[in-house]
Amino acid sequence: MAGTDGKFETLVRIGYFSRAVLYIALGLLALTGASRMREGMDGIFRAVEDLPAGDLLLWVLVVGLVAYALFRLASPLFDIEHNGSDAKGWGKRIGHAGSAVAHLALAWTAFRFATGEPGGGGAGASQAAAGVLSVDFGALALGLLGIAFFIAAVAQAQKGITGSFMRRIAADAPDATRWLGMAGYLARAAVFAVIGWSLVETGFLSQGASNVKTLGEAVASLADTGWAFTLVAAGLLLFGLFSLILARWRIIPDLDPHGRVPSFRS
Template sequence: MNNKKEKFARFGISTKGFVYCLIGALTLAAAFGMGGKKADSDGVLSTLGDQPFGQILLGITALGLLGFVFWRFYQAIVDPEDIGSDFKGIITRIGYSLSAVFYGLLAFTALKMIFNGGNQGSGGGRESAISTLLSKPYGQVLVGILGAIFLGKALYQFYRAYSGKFKKKVEAAELDNKVERWVLNTGYVGYTARGIVVGVISYLTFHAAFTADSDSAGGTKEAFSFLQNEFGTIVLAIIAAGLFAYGFFMFVKARYRSIGI
């Protein structure tokens, strides 16, 4: 990978970290009544669009997200880490591709907001998609499958946190011992928080499947509300702080991880 492509990929990973830091910071502020709001990725884009020079901020963010899309597709197609083409490798590379699609859609949303003057337009994307699925034959089964996919993603976050899988890459960066320990802790906390949020999204999706009610489904914002309603503000604040830690970990990852062939 040449130098320009590598910088573009690192910029993309940093932008993902920036988005997660804002999700965590906005939600943490909302939890303690200090302004802010329970935010998902779209909410972050709306917040950026409301700032002075909002369209410029959205443009930079969209460019960064496209850098992350490029990196994920590069991982999936070129396989620079030699993941392989066995069953586990294929599943991992499909996961990279799906991640690229998700962040590509987020980049498209940012670009659309630029041309709409910072307004996203009508929302409810996840609920609308689930409502569409429920209207189809075997719709509840399809939504149940979607819930299972989210569950698999949540379990994978916990696996990343506690299997030591990401630890090897951090150790390979040869950081100072204190810095390395701090970075590893942000990784543990970040992946755990992300796993909890995606796990709640899975639960809400399963509930929508069982009740045939798309209003029961939800994304990150609804997961935050569920956590606050069921477990209290302190738990919500801890999870939000964990997502901020995940964002910081992405910054470190962008700086130090290997991105060559």
Template sequence: MDWTLSGRRHSPSRRTSSSRYGRSRTYRERRSGTRRRGGARRVAGAGAIDGLARAGFVARGVVYIVIGILAVLVALGFGRHDLDRAGALTAIADEPFGELLLWLLVIGFVGLTLWRAVRAVDSAESGGHRLLDAVRAVVYAIAAWSTYQFLAHGRTPTTSDDSAHDVSARLLHTDGGRVLMIVLSLAVIAVGIAIVVRAIGKRFAERLRTGWMTYRTRDLVLRLGQAGHIARGVIVGAFGVFALQAALSDTPGRSKGLDATLRSFAQTSFGPLVLVLVALGLIAFGLYSFAEARWRRTLGGVPR
């Protein structure tokens, strides 16, 4: 018989669905939350890293949900904040208990930084994945620091559009920078397409303990994950398209950050509808991040 930790028996259909996203594990592996792969050793301080990382997933989810809500308001004609992390921080600060929530976001971003750094130096993944983890660690470290600066000194982070313009201008004004920017733009477009393809195939579910969920919960989490990853893939692909246009025209101002990219969706022939759909996708990804905080798999005691 196949029993869950709660003592309930899985139905045959649930066992089949669960095996689709990962092999069954022993009772001890479920209790410890780890699955040894390739002789992975348990990382020192894994419990603290695990807790901080899961707090980070929640922090990431909050930011995505806030940006998604702000985007919906813009589509309806009521928006007044930038549609990026800077705008999200400002919007949160205006709410009751906003300062407390921002401090929790700082802790969450620090947790994500530490988690990605540990994965970069002690991971069973390939060298490419470890490099990507190192880059993400830097990104989250910047997010943590800028959020702290906003709280402690009132310094609003640089908007995503200004950052995109500055990076584009520096590249285009250096020898070989235009070629490099074209190559990077094509790579970003490819990444966006890959994210969408993975979302359609539900590849993200490989990182989740789907066998621990009820059938309805698993179905909901997978749908949120699909919608959220597709929205992110579309946005990343749009980043690449705008950067490519800037490189080909030698005009840094044509590159766009998250704010301008989201607003551009409202300027399509379908009007604000496209922006609303993408915004709902961002909200879905935020909710999916909450699910990751609870059900993300671990390896060596650290979330995979």
């Protein structure tokens, strides 16, 4: 079973590396005022594609984002990080399930670019929202999803302010880890709030499916806020650097050879 654990840990670390690449690209595009920012996630993946060995990096992103999504999905299924089964624990586990879905969607977009068929990140979100709106209570579902994003935004801000994320990072991590994480989580809180509001507007205020924002579009929508946009863009870049640290120093749960519930290494 040790070999399986080693493979699991390696995949999760590739996942954190993939998340780092995405957020570094997102932050840099935003800070440099690149026009691709207006393209949402498509612009970010095109920027990755244009890098040296960009095609190879896209495939790394596909594998890494899927691995990270499966890691997050293991939280609601097996409580892999021991959040518990009380209301607070299930809140975290459901949040991890949402993160899994979001990263699977990013992996699909990366796959379309890697295979030469750009998936239209923003259009894909609008089409998915339109599909949800077409069914009974679809608008309600989108509105509730928006509220869930608001709750996630509060959780991200709380992580950044309290530094609770440090509990799952090895003690020998770089000294700057705490501050990089704080800036990154606060920036993500702002972006999650924007995404949440776009979903609330679509679900409860009948703004139309095209109003739903992806990660890249949410950042782009802040472009006219001046210094606030700069702070969010810089924070997302720092979150990418923070994710690089996690790729090396994050404590990854072991898989239990006698059952499905793992435990942390001491």
